[in-house]
Amino acid sequence: MKSKQMKINLATHYGMCFGVRDAIQKTHEIAQTGSAAVLGELVHNPVVRQNLDDAGVSAGTLDDDPGSIAADAVIFTAHGVADSVRKSWSESGKEVFDTTCPLVRKAHRSLECLVLAGFKPVVIGRYDHVEVRGLVTDFPDAVVVLDEADFSEIPGPWDKIGVVSQTTQPVTHVEELVSKLRASRPAAEVRFIDTVCQPTKDRQSALQELAAKCDTIVVVGGSNSNNTRQLAVKAEGLGCRSFHVESPDDLKFSWFVKAENVGVTAGTSTLDETVQAVVRRLEKFSAEKRRMELFDTLKEIA
Ligand code: SF4
Numbered sequence: 339m340k341s342k343q344m345k346i347n348l349a350t351h352y353g354m355c356f357g358v359r360d361a362i363q364k365t366h367e368i369a370q371t372g373s374a375a376v377l378g379e380l381v382h383n384p385v386v387r388q389n390l391d392d393a394g395v396s397a398g399t400l401d402d403d404p405g406s407i408a409a410d411a412v413i414f415t416a417h418g419v420a421d422s423v424r425k426s427w428s429e430s431g432k433e434v435f436d437t438t439c440p441l442v443r444k445a446h447r448s449l450e451c452l453v454l455a456g457f458k459p460v461v462i463g464r465y466d467h468v469e470v471r472g473l474v475t476d477f478p479d480a481v482v483v484l485d486e487a488d489f490s491e492i493p494g495p496w497d498k499i500g501v502v503s504q505t506t507q508p509v510t511h512v513e514e515l516v517s518k519l520r521a522s523r524p525a526a527e528v529r530f531i532d533t534v535c536q537p538t539k540d541r542q543s544a545l546q547e548l549a550a551k552c553d554t555i556v557v558v559g560g561s562n563s564n565n566t567r568q569l570a571v572k573a574e575g576l577g578c579r580s581f582h583v584e585s586p587d588d589l590k591f592s593w594f595v596k597a598e599n600v601g602v603t604a605g606t607s608t609l610d611e612t613v614q615a616v617v618r619r620l621e622k623f624s625a626e627k628r629r630m631e632l633f634d635t636l637k638e639i640a
Pocket of ligand 1: 357506
């Protein structure tokens with residue numbers, strides 16, 4: 339009898355990156371030394387937030403009045419902040435800790451270098467994403483573009499354009515957009531520094547390999563995590579059915595009735611334990627499918 343047990347495949351690169359892991363660890367260490375508030379979402383992950391709540395870490399925002407924050411220390415998230423914001427909080431009387439990922443710092447320094455070399459700043463990314471806000475805050479004329487339609491925001495007279503990217507944008511999208519920008523501004527010098535981070539690139543390319551052998555992809559991560567969303571979009575683009583879930587409780591058995599090869603990946607802010615819990619739930623679904631098939635076969639024989 340042919341088994342229809344659903345096969346579950348994990349991506350070769352998935353889940354939490356070193357930048358997020360380090361930020362979480364550092365925040366828990368800081369919390370053990372006194373009262374602390376994270377300014378923003380440390381990472382876009384509800385389980386991480388709950389763990390921080392349990393450790394007594396309070397939540398604030400970069401826009402808060404320092405006087406309204408009861409904690410003695412404040413913590414910048416892995417997404418980074420503008421230098422002016424860092425300076426302002428350093429002068430606020432609060433003790434300041436910074437968990438900015440080194441690869442986000444690289445994006446900041448790259449943009450600074452371009453501007454110092456006389457290029458007008460353009461950032462590829464989501465205008466309202468905290469990392470992008472941090473990148474552009476110190477450059478009032480910076481333009482944020484997400485697709486070709488946004489090129490109209492770039493002033494016509496700009497003849498030297500310096501481009502960096504939000505670290506979690508798909509690198510293929512970024513490279514295509516830079517080529518289109520060059521084509522649309524043939525008279526301008528467009529200098530591009532690739533600031534998409536390696537963990538994002540690894541997860542995107544691993545997804546490509548995974549999609550080649552799967553009909554369905556489950557992407558695990560916070561609903562507002564940019565790179566998790568990008569993985570789900572890419573999986574659809576590669577011809578798979580894709581489902582973005584935050585936890586195993588979001589999975590529905592009906593999604594997998596016809597699935598034979600299910601791939602699992604996760605965004606860079608997703609905890610290993612959440613991915614493992616999703617895999618375990620999928621294994622239960624697989625066992626249930628097998629049981630149902632045996633039942634049908636027995637009915638046919640009877
Ligand atoms: S996604 Fe990339 S840039 Fe962001 S924290 Fe992780 S390693 Fe750093």
